[in-house]
Amino acid sequence: MAVLGKIRSLGPVALISVIGLALFAFVFSTGSGTVTDVFKADEFNQSRVAIVNGIEMDRTDFMNTVDNIEKQNRGSRSSIQAMNSVWDTELKKLILQSEYEKLGLSVEREMMRDLLRNNLLAFEDFTGEDGGFDEMKLNQFISNLKEISPETMELQGSLVNYASWNKFEENIASFGLEETYYQLVSAGLNTALFEGEEDYLMSNNVVDFKYIKIPFNTIPDSLIKVKKSDVVSYLSKNKKDFSSDETRDLIFVRFEELPSKLDEEETSLLMNDLINDKTEYDNSSDKSITYAGFKNTTNTKEFLDNNSAIKFFDSYVFKSSLSADISDKIFSLKKGELYGPYSENGFLKTTKLIDSKFLPDSSKVRHILIPYFGAVRSAPDVVKSKEEAKSTADSIFKVLKRNRNKFDSLLELSSDLVSNQNNGEIEFAYVDGFAPEFKDFSFENNIGSMSVVETDFGFHVIEILSQGKKQKVVKVGNLALKIEPSERTRDSIYNVASKFEIAVDENNFRNYARENNYNVSSANNIGKLDETLPLVGKQRNIVRWAYEDDTNNGDIKRFSLQDGGYVIAMLSSVNENGMMSYEKSSSAVLPRVKNKIKGEKIAAMVKASNLDEIASEFNVDVQTSLSVNMKSPVISGVGNEPAVVGYAMGISKDVTSKAIIGNTGVFYIYVTDRRISSGLQNYSNIINVINATRSGNVRAGSFNALKDEAEIEDFRSMFY
Numbered sequence: 224m225a226v227l228g229k230i231r232s233l234g235p236v237a238l239i240s241v242i243g244l245a246l247f248a249f250v251f252s253t254g255s256g257t258v259t260d261v262f263k264a265d266e267f268n269q270s271r272v273a274i275v276n277g278i279e280m281d282r283t284d285f286m287n288t289v290d291n292i293e294k295q296n297r298g299s300r301s302s303i304q305a306m307n308s309v310w311d312t313e314l315k316k317l318i319l320q321s322e323y324e325k326l327g328l329s330v331e332r333e334m335m336r337d338l339l340r341n342n343l344l345a346f347e348d349f350t351g352e353d354g355g356f357d358e359m360k361l362n363q364f365i366s367n368l369k370e371i372s373p374e375t376m377e378l379q380g381s382l383v384n385y386a387s388w389n390k391f392e393e394n395i396a397s398f399g400l401e402e403t404y405y406q407l408v409s410a411g412l413n414t415a416l417f418e419g420e421e422d423y424l425m426s427n428n429v430v431d432f433k434y435i436k437i438p439f440n441t442i443p444d445s446l447i448k449v450k451k452s453d454v455v456s457y458l459s460k461n462k463k464d465f466s467s468d469e470t471r472d473l474i475f476v477r478f479e480e481l482p483s484k485l486d487e488e489e490t491s492l493l494m495n496d497l498i499n500d501k502t503e504y505d506n507s508s509d510k511s512i513t514y515a516g517f518k519n520t521t522n523t524k525e526f527l528d529n530n531s532a533i534k535f536f537d538s539y540v541f542k543s544s545l546s547a548d549i550s551d552k553i554f555s556l557k558k559g560e561l562y563g564p565y566s567e568n569g570f571l572k573t574t575k576l577i578d579s580k581f582l583p584d585s586s587k588v589r590h591i592l593i594p595y596f597g598a599v600r601s602a603p604d605v606v607k608s609k610e611e612a613k614s615t616a617d618s619i620f621k622v623l624k625r626n627r628n629k630f631d632s633l634l635e636l637s638s639d640l641v642s643n644q645n646n647g648e649i650e651f652a653y654v655d656g657f658a659p660e661f662k663d664f665s666f667e668n669n670i671g672s673m674s675v676v677e678t679d680f681g682f683h684v685i686e687i688l689s690q691g692k693k694q695k696v697v698k699v700g701n702l703a704l705k706i707e708p709s710e711r712t713r714d715s716i717y718n719v720a721s722k723f724e725i726a727v728d729e730n731n732f733r734n735y736a737r738e739n740n741y742n743v744s745s746a747n748n749i750g751k752l753d754e755t756l757p758l759v760g761k762q763r764n765i766v767r768w769a770y771e772d773d774t775n776n777g778d779i780k781r782f783s784l785q786d787g788g789y790v791i792a793m794l795s796s797v798n799e800n801g802m803m804s805y806e807k808s809s810s811a812v813l814p815r816v817k818n819k820i821k822g823e824k825i826a827a828m829v830k831a832s833n834l835d836e837i838a839s840e841f842n843v844d845v846q847t848s849l850s851v852n853m854k855s856p857v858i859s860g861v862g863n864e865p866a867v868v869g870y871a872m873g874i875s876k877d878v879t880s881k882a883i884i885g886n887t888g889v890f891y892i893y894v895t896d897r898r899i900s901s902g903l904q905n906y907s908n909i910i911n912v913i914n915a916t917r918s919g920n921v922r923a924g925s926f927n928a929l930k931d932e933a934e935i936e937d938f939r940s941m942f943y
Contacts, residue, residue, distance in 0.1 A: 269282060269938060269941060269942075270282055270283075271938065272285045272286070272938055272939055272942065273313075273314070273317075273935060273936060273937050273938055273939065274934075274935075274936040275314060275317035275318060275321065275933060275934070275935050275936075276317065276318065276321035276933055276934055276935075277321070277934070278317045278320060278321055280313055280314075280317060282938075282942070285309060285310075285313060286942065288309050288313075289302065289305045289306045289309050292305040292308060292309060293305045301754060301761060302763075302943060303752060303753075303754040303763060303943060306752075306939065306943050307752070310939065314930070314935070315926065316397060318926070318929050318930060318933050319397075319400070319401060319404060319926075319929075321933075322404060322929065323400050323404065326404075326407075328400055328403060328404060329400070330395075330396045330399045330400060334399055334403075335395070335396075335399070336358070338395055338398070338399050339356070339358070339361065339395075340356045343356060343361070344356055346378070346379055347379070348360065348364065348378055348379060349361050349364070364376070364378070365388060368383065368384065368385045368388055369385050371385075372384060372385035372386070373385065373386065405921055405922055405925070408921050408925050409918050409921050412914065412917050412918060412921065413914075414910045414913045414914050414917070416906060416910070418910070418913060419906030419907075419909040419910040419913065420902060420903075420906055422854075422909055422913060423900070423902065423903060423906060423909050424900055424902065425852060425853045425854040426852055426854040426855075427852070427900035428852060428853070428872070428897075428898070428899050428900055429850040429851060429852050429897075429898050430850075430851055430852075430868075430871045430872055430894060430896070430897045430898075431847070431848070431849045431850065431851075431894070431895045431896040431897075432847075432848055432851070432871045432892045432893060432894045432895060433834055433845055433846065433847050433848075433892065433893045433895060434834070434845070434846055434847075434848060434858070434867070434890055434891065434892040434893070435834055435837055435838045435841070435843050435844070435845055435846065435890070435891050436843065436846070436861060436885075436887065436888045436889070436890050437825050437837075437841050437843060437888050437889045437890075437891075438887065438888040439817075439818045439821045439822065439825075439887070439888050439889075441821075441825060441841065441888075442821045442824055442825065444817065446824075447817050447820055447821060447824075449813060449816050449817060449820065453816050453820075454808070454809055454812050454813065454816055457812050457815065457816050457819075458808060458812060465808045465811070465812070467748075467798065467800070468750060468751075468800060469750075469751060469798065469799055469800050470747075470748040470749055470750055470798040471749045471766075471769040471770065471794060471796065471797060471798065472745070472746070472747045472748070472749070472794075472795045472796035472798070473745070473746045473747075473749065473756070473765070473769060473792050473793065473794060473795060474732065474733070474743055474744065474745050474746075474792070474793050474795050475743070475744055475746065475756075475759075475765075475790050475791060475792040475793065476723065476736050476741045476742065476743055476744070476790070476791050477742075477744065477758060477759060477784075477788065477789070477790050478716055478719060478720040478723070478788050478789045478790070478791070479716075479787070479788040480708045480712070480713055480716050480787035480788040481708060481712075481716075482706045482707060482708045482709075482712065483708065483709075483711075483712045483715075485709075485711075485712075486706065486707065486708055486709050486712055487571075487706055489709070490571050490704050490706050491564060491571060493704060494564045494571050494573060494702070494704055495564075496516075497516055497517055497530055497702060497704075498516050498517045498518050498561070498564075498573055498702070499516045499518060500513055500514065500515055500516045500518070500519055501513070501514045501516060502514075517530075517561070517573060517575060517700075517702045518561055518575075523535060523575065523577060523700040524537065524700075526700075526702075527700055527701070527702060530702065531701065531702045531703050531704075532570060532703045532704060532705045533570070533572075533701050533703040535700055536699075536701075537698070538659075538698065539578075539580065539582060539653075539696035539697060539698050540696060540697060540698075540699070541584065541653065541654070541694060541696055542554055542694070542695070544654065546567060548567075549562065549565065549567070549574070553574055553576065553697060553699060554579075554695065554697060556574075556576040556697075557576065558576055558577070558578060558579070559575070559576065560575070560576055561573055561574065561575050561576075562574045562576075563702075566706070569705065569706055570703040570704060570705055570706065571703070571704045571706055572701050572702065572703045572704075573701075573702045574699050574700070574701050574702075575699060575700045575701075575702070576697060576698075576699055577697075577698040577699060577700055578697070578698045579695060579696065579697045579698070580695075580696060581693045581694065581695055581696070582653060582666050582667065582693060582694065582696045583653070583666055583690035583691045583692065583693050583694075584652060584653055584691040584692060584693075584694055585650065585651065585652045585653065585690065585691035586650070586651065586653075586665040586666050586687060586689070586690045586691070587648065587649070587650040587687075587688045587689045587690070588648070588649055588650075588665050588685050588686060588687050588688060589630065589642075589646065589647040589648045589649070589685075589686050589688060590637070590639070590642065590647055590649065590661075590683045590684060590685045590686070591616075591619055591630075591633060591634060591636060591637040591639075591647060591683070591684045592637050592638050592639040592680060592681050592682070592683050593607075593612045593615045593616045593619070593636065593637070593638070593681050593682045593683075593684075594607070594612060594638045594680060594681035595607045595608060595609045595611065595612035595613075595681055595682075596608060596609075597609075598612075598679065598680055598681045599679040599680050600680060601638070601680075601681065602638065605638070612681055612682050613675075613677075613682050615636070615682075616675045616681075616682035616683070616684055617675060619633055619636065619684050620673070620674070620675050620684050623673065623684065623686070624673065627673075627686065630647065630686070631646065634646065634647050638681070648688065651665075652691075653666055653696075658678035658679060658680065659678075660676050660677060660678045661676060661678050661683060661685070664676045664685055664687075665685065665687060666690070668687055669687070670687050670688070670689060670690055671686075671687060672686070672687045673685065673686040673687070708787070713787075716788065716789070717789070720781060720789040720791060721781070723735070723736075723739070723741065723791055724779065724781045724791050727779060727791070727793075728777070728779070729776070729777030729779075729793065732779070732793050744757060744758050745757075745795075747796075748798070749766055749769060751766075751770050751940045752766075752939055752940055752943065753766050754766060759784060759790055761785075762782065762784070762790070763943070764782060765782050765790065765792055767940070768780055768782075768792075769792075769794050770940055774794055775794070775797075776794055776795070776796065776797055777793065777794065777795075778793065778794050779791065779792065779793045780792055818884075819884065822882070822884035822888075822889050823884070825882070825889045826881075826882035826884070826889060829882060829891075832879060833879050833893075834879060834891060834893050837891055846860065847895075851868050851871065852868075853865075853868060853869065853872060856868035856869065861887060862886070862887060863886065864885045864886055864887070864890070866883055866884070866885050866886075867883050867885045867890045867892065870883050870892065871892050871894055872897075874892070874894055875894070876894045876895070876896070876897060877893070877894070877895075878893070878894070879891060879892075879893050880892045880893070
């Protein structure tokens with residue numbers, strides 16, 4: 224990069240504005256990578272993913288960054304979501320870079336020194352004997368990095384190599400230029416005296432008026448005829464509100480792979496086989512052996528782990544934790560009894576009552592935790608062995624057993640810093656996630672009980688302070704089989720989908736679907752880089768097909784869904800850039816055009832010349848609005864009506880206005896008083912407020928303006 228080259232030629236190398244060591248690790252981890260699998264290297268002869276104001280956005284760098292972000296987020300972001308995030312960042316860089324080049328902005332030696340000094344003061348590696356920043360140490364560090372490249376060196380506990388350091392240099396240059404640019408924009412923002420005066424007068428010039436509002440619905444829609452030319456005319460006058468990017472519309476039918484009745488029956492037969500005992504002949508022993516089924520097994524956990532889609536949950540549950548449809552039935556079982564089979568959430572289940580008892584629904588305890596070396600979450604300075612920790616806990620227990628009032632004085636020995644802030648107390652529900660041993664003691668003993676309890680975190684000295692209401696709880700085992708479509712069923716669904724695909728065309732798609740009881744779904748205004756469609760979720764392959772050069776209106780294609788099943792889709796509309804079509808915009812425009820026509824008709828119907836007569840004619844009330852101003856043109860009880868308030872500010876007193884077509888109806892007003900402010904001698908405070916507001920919007924406002932004017936050629940859809 225030109226800026227980076229200039230920095231290097233001047234001497235000290237650059238470094239990004241440091242926001243902690245984690246940023247070093249991030250850049251190092253993303254400094255190199257592999258291009259995402261979505262891209263096929265030989266598929267396109269295209270080295271850039273975009274051209275922004277004549278500056279190319281490198282495809283390989285872009286896609287490697289996207290790939291690394293996907294990995295860092297471990298699947299929580301899709302490829303498209305990660306790509307959009309990177310796009311926003313890279314687009315901003317190039318738009319601003321084009322501005323820097325126009326203005327001749329660059330990071331010079333002194334500015335870079337200041338950036339380094341301000342951001343590396345906390346790094347011991349670059350601290351001199353006097354405690355200040357030592358530039359010589361930094362230069363030596365970079366020289367060593369270059370010498371051993373591509374090997375790494377440690378910096379404040381993080382590994383850095385020469386490539387990742389170069390990335391920092393680029394970023395610090397970008398950071399410095401961006402700050403300088405926005406400072407220049409801010410410096411150019413000045414508020415004139417007349418702006419301060421105007422702002423003040425718009426708030427303080429007020430008017431009182433009487434008014435009537437004749438709602439638009441006074442005239443029924445049935446009496447209004449809107450011509451296509453009316454809508455087109457409205458669109459042309461309001462182009463900004465109804466412009467759109469290029470989009471596509473689809474209609475589709477989804478064929479889900481759902482289990483058939485026969486699949487359900489076969490699952491039921493398998494369930495019965497697992498419930499009941501099974502006798503099989505054993506050749507080696509020359510005798511029959513009986514294997515216990517779910518009903519009679521003495522080892523429920525082992526049986527469920529081997530045979531059930533839902534593993535054994537070795538804990539008690541309250542009635543509220545079970546489905547309302549089955550909770551009463553489960554709680555009425557006797558120990559060892561079964562309920563089922565029954566269907567629930569795509570599973571065929573049989574539930575066995577293992578045990579029941581009464582437990583409180585919540586417990587409040589206080590504890591002192593003594594960890595040992597190797598215990599979960601033990602601090603680095605913990606050196607006690609397990610035996611030593613147990614001995615300490617036992618000693619604390621003996622002291623407290625004699626005098627529980629000493630608990631607070633012993634709390635400093637506890638490593639649980641969170642509960643220590645609350646006098647060692649913890650209040651939690653039975654369903655909350657706690658160490659099993661800790662929870663068992665807290666709920667299965669009485670108030671006042673105290674003991675030493677071992678968990679993976681160490682040894683706890685626990686005292687039960689209070690408990691919630693005791694309720695019946697049950698421990699159950701659920702033998703569950705997933706009800707899934709068989710290969711036979713999948714083949715049948717494939718054949719049905721194929722038959723539909725062959726039978727339909729552009730002209731009969733909807734009719735054929737309706738005749739055969741298939742639901743036709745719509746997906747409208749799909750952007751080129753969208754990935755989600757209604758009802759079927761993320762289907763990037765369908766969106767890409769809709770935008771391919773050889774896909775035309777009326778084209779039909781079958782797609783396999785990731786979670787099973789098929790979609791037969793038809794491209795129903797291609798919407799080019801520019802103003803929305805009549806068909807697309809009519810639903811939003813029609814009400815506005817209708818209201819305009821209704822307003823004109825209402826105005827033509829009015830024959831009276833004063834508010835009372837007009838109110839009587841249309842059976843509406845005369846209302847009063849006081850102290851209304853142009854800064855906030857809101858009429859109490861009506862809402863935002865700038866046209867009405869603006870008219871009121873200009874009309875003479877004691878005169879009934881002409882018809883004013885507002886946002887919610889036709890208004891007639893009569894001004895009763897107007898109070899014009901004499902102004903202020905000094906508007907500096909108001910000017911300062913305006914300046915502060917504008918300064919706060921400098922970054923977003925100026926960048927959005929640059930973005931609107933930028934020439935952007937976007938090729939992302941070729942790769943994603």
